[in-house]
Amino acid sequence: EAxxxxxxxxxxxHPQIDYKAVNYSxxxxxxxxxxxxxxxxxxxxxxxxxxxxxxxxxxxEDEIIKMHKLANAIVMTSQGTAxxxxxxxxxxxxxxxxxxxxxxxxxxxxxxNRKVIYSDVVDYYKNLIRLRKMHPAFRMTSAxxxxxxxxxxxxxxxxxxxxxxxxxxxxxxxHVYVIYNARTEPISYDLQGTWQLAVQGNDFYFDxxxxxxxxxxxxxxxxxxAFQH
Numbered sequence: 001e002a003x004x005x006x007x008x009x010x011x012x013x014h015p016q017i018d019y020k021a022v023n024y025s026x027x028x029x030x031x032x033x034x035x036x037x038x039x040x041x042x043x044x045x046x047x048x049x050x051x052x053x054x055x056x057x058x059x060x061e062d063e064i065i066k067m068h069k070l071a072n073a074i075v076m077t078s079q080g081t082a083x084x085x086x087x088x089x090x091x092x093x094x095x096x097x098x099x100x101x102x103x104x105x106x107x108x109x110x111x112x113n114r115k116v117i118y119s120d121v122v123d124y125y126k127n128l129i130r131l132r133k134m135h136p137a138f139r140m141t142s143a144x145x146x147x148x149x150x151x152x153x154x155x156x157x158x159x160x161x162x163x164x165x166x167x168x169x170x171x172x173x174x175h176v177y178v179i180y181n182a183r184t185e186p187i188s189y190d191l192q193g194t195w196q197l198a199v200q201g202n203d204f205y206f207d208x209x210x211x212x213x214x215x216x217x218x219x220x221x222x223x224x225x226a227f228q229h
């Protein structure tokens with residue numbers, strides 16, 4: 001959780017993060033959030049799909065898809081510069097190979113048939129990109145603003161929740177609430193006050209008002225985003 005938190009704030013120094021618990025760095029390493037490149041897969045090493053297949057041999061295809069979506073949902077709602085591996089939106093695979101610089105096209109090529117097979121994942125990623133583009137609160141430009149306006153509300157095993165406040169980076173949303181549920185069961189989460197749903201599991205509400213107050217359900221292995229004007 002601490003490692004994910006560090007990525008959420010763009011690797012700056014944030015008072016709520018225990019940097020000694022981060023698995024890849026004992027201290028923050030950026031002065032401003034935009035200096036961090038956030039990603040979960042790139043051209044080197046395994047694709048995200050292959051990494052999940054290898055590390056979670058017990059998981060079925062539906063579980064892999066949920067984990068895949070949540071991984072990049074976190075990237076696309078984190079501070080810093082978001083980076084997405086070409087083809088990841090269609091569950092790109094290199095057939096389990098990781099260091100593929102000397103391997104043929106049969107391994108390295110993008111299989112466009114997967115865009116049809118995983119069309120729901122492609123649509124989910126399109127919506128993630130649209131959400132990030134529409135809301136500058138997810139890409140604040142200074143560490144000072146991130147420290148002042150991003151507050152972690154709950155961090156437990158398999159659960160991270162935080163709020164971005166006060167029209168961060170001149171966003172039209174006054175407050176934004178983000179919940180990542182990595183658990184395999186749904187979470188009933190207590191939201192104080194009345195909010196509007198923006199994302200709940202696979203559903204994005206760009207053009208529809210969906211008010212929620214009190215407890216809200218976060219589906220297993222998924223993200224929820226709510227906002228107030």
